[in-house]
Amino acid sequence: MKKLLTITILVLLLAAILGACSQQAQPTQAPAQEEKSEESAPAADLEGVPEIFTSGKQIKVAVIRNLPSDDHTKQFLDGARTEGESFGFKVDTFIADNDDAKFQELVAQAIAKGYDGLIISHGKKDYSYDMLKPAVDKGIKVVTFDTVIEKDGKGLPEITRTFQDDFALARLSLGVINEIADPARIIKLWWGPGVPPLDRRETVYKPLEEEGHLITLETIGPTNFQDVQGDIAAKVGAVLPKYPEGEIDAIWGSWDEMAKGAYTALKDAGRTDIKLVSIDISNQDINLMREPGSVWIATAAVDPKLIGIVDMRLLAKKFAGEETPDEYDLEAKLIRQSDLKPDTTMQTLNEVIPGWGDTTAFNEPWMDKLRAHYGK
Secondary structure, three states, X not given: XXXXXXXXXXXXXXXXXXXXXXXXXXXXXXXXXXXXXXXXXXOHHHOOOOHHHOOOOOOEEXXXXXXXXXHHHHHHHHHHHHHHHHOOOEEEEEEOOOOHHHHHHHHHHHHHOOOOEEEEEOOOHHHHHHHHHHHHHOOOEEEEEXXXXXXXXXXXOOOEEEEEOHHHHHHHHHHHHHHHOOOEEEEEEOOOOOOHHHHHHHHHHHHHHHOOOEEEEEEEOOOOOOOHHHHXXXXXXXXXXXXXXXXXXXXXXXXXXHHHHHHHHHHXXXXXXXXXXXXXXXXXXXXXXXXXXXXXXXXXXXXXXXXXXXXXXXXXXXXXXXXXXXXXXEOOEEEEHHHOOOOOOOOOHHHOOOOOOOOOOOOOHHHHHHHHHHOO
């Protein structure tokens, strides 16, 4: 009897021990099941999409812009962000307010934080190579906008560099000024040298000046990048009294943020004798061009949102291991005051400017599948 009782107790103890072991083992099963789930085949609607986008890995992109937070910047960032999110990427945006030290620090932080890709806007030639070389060495994919990357005659071929067609922007806008007068006496709103897009525009301006088509009365640029419009308005307002009516044909704004300041100065001074022509466009520009009696008669531009979209497509192709060009220029358009309707906005500009805001450049069928999958 005592022997039977002993056996019964041993059996019960063994059962308890096995049960406890079973309970402890259960949690270790879950990661194996999760891992199996991650390795499962991609959804049917993503068939044919490059594997990097179907592996379950969250792709992280930083978009870093070295300009003030103006309307053009906001549209550029919005284009990059919305296109990236339509591919399932996590997109973070940063603005350096034309502070080169802050800009380089933001880029260095993004490299250190392990972003998979970078879109870099308006890096300057004297530091961009050294700033971006660590990203390339780390295997981070990079696309730049309005950035010159060169040191000792060397570039970084792994990086695709995009630009607006700055030469066309300058030709189109300055052509309107020479419709007003040839030679034309102008106030030139310019910032540089050292700003890649404006330097490119200058290569068109200088020959026209040397050939006598343009007579530069004043060259004015910003020093307060926290309030470019106010800064330029004050500076233009200060020089206008030097030139009686009929002595200035036009003001040329090589960047629309400066042109807005000039418009304010002209309006405040009642100088309807001076026309304004610019480069770049925003909803604010459109509204000012449409004002009764507005002297802002034309601007040459590329859709800033489209720039962000194209840059993100190029970055996605780099993630996919597909070929991308070394450089790409986005097509420029001329928008005249007479083209605008009372209800025209940046969103409806394509109704009056053929081809505005639309391009199939670098779009791939697999990108359409990602957009459909993520519901964008």
